[in-house]
Amino acid sequence: QKEVEQDPGPLSVPEGAIVSLNCTYSNSAFQYFMWYRQYSRKGPELLMYTYSSGNKEDGRFTAQVDKSSKYISLFIRDSQPSDSATYLCAMNSGGSNYKLTFGKGTLLTVNP
Amino acid sequence: GAVVSQHPSRVICKSGTSVKIECRSLDFQATTMFWYRQFPKQSLMLMATSNEGSKATYEQGVEKDKFLINHASLTLSTLTVTSAHPEDSSFYICSAPSGSVTDTQYFGPGTRLTVL
Numbered sequence: 001q002k003e004v005e006q007d008p009g010p011l012s013v014p015e016g017a018i019v020s021l022n023c024t025y026s027n028s029a030f031q032y033f034m035w036y037r038q039y040s041r042k043g044p045e046l047l048m049y050t051y052s053s054g055n056k057e058d059g060r061f062t063a064q065v066d067k068s069s070k071y072i073s074l075f076i077r078d079s080q081p082s083d084s085a086t087y088l089c090a091m092n093s094g095g096s097n098y099k100l101t102f103g104k105g106t107l108l109t110v111n112p
Numbered sequence: 113g114a115v116v117s118q119h120p121s122r123v124i125c126k127s128g129t130s131v132k133i134e135c136r137s138l139d140f141q142a143t144t145m146f147w148y149r150q151f152p153k154q155s156l157m158l159m160a161t162s163n164e165g166s167k168a169t170y171e172q173g174v175e176k177d178k179f180l181i182n183h184a185s186l187t188l189s190t191l192t193v194t195s196a197h198p199e200d201s202s203f204y205i206c207s208a209p210s211g212s213v214t215d216t217q218y219f220g221p222g223t224r225l226t227v228l
Contacts, residue, residue, distance in 0.1 A: 034216055043118075043205050043219040044156070088155065099146070100207075100217060104155045 003027050006089055006103025015112050019076040023089035023103045026070065030091040030101070033065050035074045038086045038105065047087075048074065079110045114140050114210035118220035125196055126228055133191045133223045135162075135206030141186035142208035146217065147179075150203040162189040162206075196227040 006023045013019055021035075032051045036044035048063035050056045056063045064073040072091075076083055089103040115138040125131050135145055143164045148156040160181055161169040168181035178200075180192040189208075193200055203224050207217040 032216070036219070041203070041222070041224065043116075043221045046216060046218060049216045099158055099161065102155045107153075 003101050004089065004091065004103045007106055008104045010107040010109060012109045012111060013079055015079060015081060015110055017079050017110070019074075019079050019083070019108060019110075021074040021076075021087050021089075021106050021108070023072050023091075024070055025072075025091060025101075027093070027101075028067075028070070029093040031094070032092050033063070033072050034090045034100070035061075035063055036088045036090060037083075038088060040085075044088055081110050081112045084109045114138075114208070114218045116206065116208050116218050116220040118204075118206060118223050120223060121221060122224045122226075124226045124228065127197055128195055130192055130194045131196055131225060133193075133204055133206075133225075135189045135191070135208070135220055137187045137208045140208075140210050142189075142210075143186060145183065145189040145206055145208045147181065147189070147191050148205045148207065150205060150222075152203075156205060159191075164189075193225065196225070198227045201225055201227045 004025045035048040037047050038044040050063050053065050053067045060077045062075040086105040086107050088105040090100040092098040092100050117136045119134045145162040147159045149159050150156050158171050159174045162181045162183040164183040170176045183189045203222050205222040207219045209217050
């Protein structure tokens, strides 16, 4: 079993839809959880960061962490064509100087 | 957010030559930087951890003599692909922890290497 599982998609939705992206993990030592957005041929861009169970909201984005189920989610409200990208979940056990473990990434396309 | 730059953004070289890629933290210092490799439609694969003032730590299966890493200062790490071959063609990305309260990592824009 891989440490982090993420459905690679692809996921295609109409503009304005609510998007739900998910990752599961097996390592209970993971304490810090991140979502990155990566446009084609670009470096990943940090979207959301959280270190506790619960919800964190930033504009149209909501990150949700359930440590008891080892499950994290990213919700995108009112999705826009500019949200079309690959979304990567990442996590580690000890903060910034510790290696990140990534999911495979989910390719999202928002159709106008 | 913190800014990490990479240079060059693209490089094409002949088989057998060496290529150096630079990773810089522009507005913060980083004692640790990470180097990743990404093949098309795949996730990032960590290659090595670059440590300022000491040797890099390589992941299992990564040839340290082929991928030379030098962390010359608190804002610069370099990755040199030695005797490059076509199978080394890939997207190379570095990251650095910002050291801020968000305690996470920021990525450079990546370098696309093509070996002919």
